Amino acid sequence: MDRGYIFGDGIYEAFLIKNSKFIDFEPHMKRMKRSLDIVNITLPEFSKIEMICNDLLKLNSINSALMYVQITRGELPTREHNMPHSNTPSVIVIAYPEREQTKEWIENGISCMLAQDIRWTRRDIKSLNLLGNVMLKQKASDCGFDDVIFYEKGSLVVTEASSSNVIIIKDDKLITHPVNNYILDGITKNRTIQLAKTIGIETIEKEFIIDDLFTASSVLLTSSGYKIRLCTNIDGRPINDGKICKIGRLLFNTMEKWINE
Ligand code: PMP
Numbered sequence: 001m002d003r004g005y006i007f008g009d010g011i012y013e014a015f016l017i018k019n020s021k022f023i024d025f026e027p028h029m030k031r032m033k034r035s036l037d038i039v040n041i042t043l044p045e046f047s048k049i050e051m052i053c054n055d056l057l058k059l060n061s062i063n064s065a066l067m068y069v070q071i072t073r074g075e076l077p078t079r080e081h082n083m084p085h086s087n088t089p090s091v092i093v094i095a096y097p098e099r100e101q102t103k104e105w106i107e108n109g110i111s112c113m114l115a116q117d118i119r120w121t122r123r124d125i126k127s128l129n130l131l132g133n134v135m136l137k138q139k140a141s142d143c144g145f146d147d148v149i150f151y152e153k154g155s156l157v158v159t160e161a162s163s164s165n166v167i168i169i170k171d172d173k174l175i176t177h178p179v180n181n182y183i184l185d186g187i188t189k190n191r192t193i194q195l196a197k198t199i200g201i202e203t204i205e206k207e208f209i210i211d212d213l214f215t216a217s218s219v220l221l222t223s224s225g226y227k228i229r230l231c232t233n234i235d236g237r238p239i240n241d242g243k244i245c246k247i248g249r250l251l252f253n254t255m256e257k258w259i260n261e
Contacts, residue, residue, distance in 0.1 A: 002090055004072025006079055008129040010090075011035035012070040015187070015224050016098065017053070018259050020063040023224070025050065027187045032069065035126045041073050043089050056095045065095040066225055070128065099225045106252075109232030109244055110146035110221070114210060115139065117150035117159050124181045137162035147221060149213070149234065152182075156209040164223035165189035167203075168216035169247050174203040175212070188222040195254045201247060214239065218248030227259065228252045 003009035013032040016023040029049065036043060053067050074087045119132035140148035140162070149166055150159045159177060160166055165186035167176040174196055179185045193203045213219055217240050219231040228251060230244045244252075 001079070002072055002075050004070070004090060004128055007081070008127065009039070009083075010070060010072030010128045011039060011041070011126050012068065012128060013126060014066060014068050016227075016259070017057060017063070017065045017067055017095075018098070020057065022050075022053070023259060024187045024191060027190065028224075031126065031185065031187065032071075036071065038122075038125050039073075039127070040083060041071060041089050043071060043091070049091075049093070052091075052093050053095075056093060060095055062095065064098045066098050068092075068094045068096060070094075072128070101226055101229060105146070105229060109230040109239075109242075111144075111233040112147045112149045112161065112219075112221075112231050112235075113140040113143055113145040114235050115148050115150055116153050119150070122181055123159070123184055124179075126184060133162045147229075147231075149219075149221075149231075151210050155207075156211075157207045158210060158213060159183055160186075161221045161223075163225070164221035164229070167192060167220040167222060168208060168212055169218040169220070169245060170212065170216050172201065172247060174201060174220075175208050176203065176205055177207060178205045186222055188224055188227055191258075192220070192222050192228060192251060192255065195258055196251060199250065199254060201251075216240070217245035220248060220251065228255050 013028050015028040049069060070092045072090045074089045076084055115136045136148045147161050149161050151157060152159060158166055160183050167174050176189060177183045196203060213234055214237060219239050221229040221231055230248050230252060232239050232242050232244060
């Protein structure tokens with residue numbers, strides 16, 4: 001049985017291909033290598049991933065997709081926790097249709113529920129273990145919200161959303177959680193920060209709490225799948241009177257332009 005199946009012993013990456021171009025391929029591969037190194041999975045033919053992704057696109061005659069790459073420690077005959085000394089990893093690459101934001105989301109923003117972060121504390125590793133994310137996202141959907149934003153018990157520090165980083169806009173600056181083991185260092189978050197800089201908007205990487213969400217002029221959720229989603233309502237309370245602020249809209253448009261150019 002594959003250890004990915006038995007233990008969730010594996011990692012993954014997901015990234016966009018748009019107009020036959022890989023979006024931020026290098027940082028995604030760098031992060032995948034980092035995840036592999038941390039969990040000690042050796043993939044001798046790592047460099048072939050790009051070729052496989054290209055072949056998949058050609059074989060399916062598509063020019064836009066969300067690519068999913070999963071690497072597990074591979075198959076072993078017994079259910080033994082200890083990692084084997086040598087093993088052949090299993091690799092799968094899937095091209096999913098690109099996820100589009102709805103017109104409603106783009107024009108009026110999404111709604112989010114708040115939930116205590118119940119996940120493990122190595123969120124910097126893009127591991128297959130997403131049960132906490134899945135359970136809370138489902139709860140949000142069942143309650144009629146588009147997504148869920150996590151906060152730490154006690155400190156009320158906002159970490160991330162079910163599959164996105166969270167950025168708030170305050171006093172015309174971006175604020176986002178510092179890079180550490182409590183969040184995934186999102187490629188789209190980093191791209192948003194870089195694009196913001198090019199249009200003169202500064203970013204501060206520091207912790208912020210639930211209250212800061214409600215006093216922000218915009219709350220942004222960033223992910224490779226959807227790029228920037230603007231959140232205008234949290235737990236039924238409007239953010240910035242339910243309106244997307246100028247900088248939020250500008251960043252959304254700047255990202256769309258960058259991806260499509
Ligand atoms: N945090 C979590 C928990 C995620 O699953 C994702 C999406 N993979 C992100 C943040 C955003 O990361 P990225 O922008 O690299 O897709």
